[in-house]
Amino acid sequence: MKSDIQLKLISGNANRPLAEAIARRMTVYRGGPVQLANARVERFNDKEIFVEVFDNVRDEDMFIIQPTSNPANDNLMELLIMADALKRSSAQRITAVIPYFGYARQDRRTSARTPISAKLVANLITNAGIDRVLTVDLHAGQIQGFFDIPVDNLYSAPVFALDIKHNFKKLDEVTVVSPDVGGVARARELAKRIDAGLAIVDKRRSRPGEIESMTVIGDVKDRVCIIVDDICDTAGTLCAAASLLKDQGAKEVHAYITHGVLSGPAVERVTNSALKSLVVTDSIEQSAAVRKARNIRAVPLAPLLAQAVLNISNGASVSMLFTEETLGPIYEAFYPGH
Template sequence: MPTVVEPKLIAGNANRPLAEAIARRMSLYRGMSVGLVQARVERFNDQEIFVEVYENVRGEDMFIIQPTSNPANDNLMELLIMADALRRSSASRITAVIPYFGYARQDRRTKARTPITAKLVANMMVEAGIERILTMDLHAAQIQGFFDIPVDNLYASPIFAIDIKNQFADLSDVMVISPDVGGVARARELAKRINAPLSIVDKRREKPGEIAEMTVIGDVTGKRCIIVDDMCDTAGTLCKAAEVIMDHGATEVHAYISHGVMSGPAVERVSKSVLKTLVLTDTIQPTGPVSSAPNIRVLPTAPLFAQSILNIWNGTSVSSLFETDTLGPIYEGIL
């Protein structure tokens, strides 16, 4: 088997700009050109997915860059079929770089006769030949335990902390808000990084998709509040939480969200809401309306993913990138 001389990247169609940005950052870090492996990932007339890899990958350390965002089923199948193609082409190791892990909300049985789809997806990935997962801000951290292969779960909070310190000259009146009780750990992590107090919005639902009541736990009077969450889908909860926080005396409300799903009326809701800014990452490719919305900004994740891929390839620590001292130089001049 030939010696592996460099990591090789291949990308599906889910977020091609992010894959190309990761390749550019890796080229910068290594001082040599790192490109995407030439391949075609296309559909037949009946929408069956077909993959053909044009370059030799025998014995190579392969990284497939493919978030499983909308359309989730198509993008998931692209990932699985690319993994199968690489395995049958004798790649030495296949790592799936999944910036946004779809189906993560189905991580447990919420009632009788319902599936645990996140576990099913994990089984499919392993069966397809994937040997390692690199992702960001899993909706439920326990999904890492669904795999019998290594899973590296990166966090957006260090990137958010760097951006907040650059955007807010004075942090003395900043407060971090968790939009629900389940997100307290995520919000606490960011609050600790920027040395800010923490508050919680407690919400009660009459039925799925509808919020009956919201209560703010903590004093937000006179504070510039930052809501932090892992994803924004239709933005209903986010915009309602921002209104409630403003009603309780906050001076302004911002939001930092890891994954901008932004389905349906989300962009329109955010544009008309009291939110001063909504900050997303590019784990999901921003749509035209998202990119043109006046109060939405998108932060790049390519520097973090590029360095993580190099660390995995080199066999060095990925968790070291969770520290601001390590991540700061990577993002210097970017945020």
């Protein structure tokens, strides 16, 4: 791999620890120091966002690391303003690394006179001068089509598969569970990777945010159930599904969720729920409450994202990172033997 690629990383305030971890991993991969660009991203008294980049970025390959998590609007504006600053400073190419893509759940009109906010955000990102987007587990794959620029959507499934194989010794007892019908494809993908069975929780809502009934499709009696989803927000549905699975005879219930939004009462709900463990990625910076929770832990995305950034900068394949065989060596320090 080339070591003279003129790429630079820059981070907003959304998830600085993840950006620093990516820089450290890239230092290891390249055999030379990779640091975050020297810049300041701050707010005026009226909460306007101001960005100043102190490093020279002319003709360089820039990667902005900025998930658009809570506060979504502030973090989105930081991303757009950083992109504008880099564009006006003659950066050769700007890639937005958005591990968690906010507004992704608003990917279609759910009723009359409602917006498609994910498309609006895609337009804003494109018009800000960003040339490429790198993200993880988009809520809906078709969001890639909202952009008129290339979008690389990485998957957490191979990373989760490595973690499950490392932590669950009896995989023949495991059943992967989709918390709703819409997530079956995601759950099936993980089930295939670990050679496990599949079950579905079918839920019916009386109105938005209220669940009328839930039914388990599949046999979960005496099974170790792993619920798989892309986003956990208030954790109401997740905890209800875990309780239902236990009522149906499940031996243990765990959950693997890519983006741990965990807002409002989520942490308290998970802590007091039937879930033995909730595993999330660090796509969103964890709050103090999440870090202290006894049954919540995070798996790192930095090894995956660092390699993806290098592949994009080198013009190499990104899809190679969809397999455990490729990720095994990258995650060797976390899961020895894989």
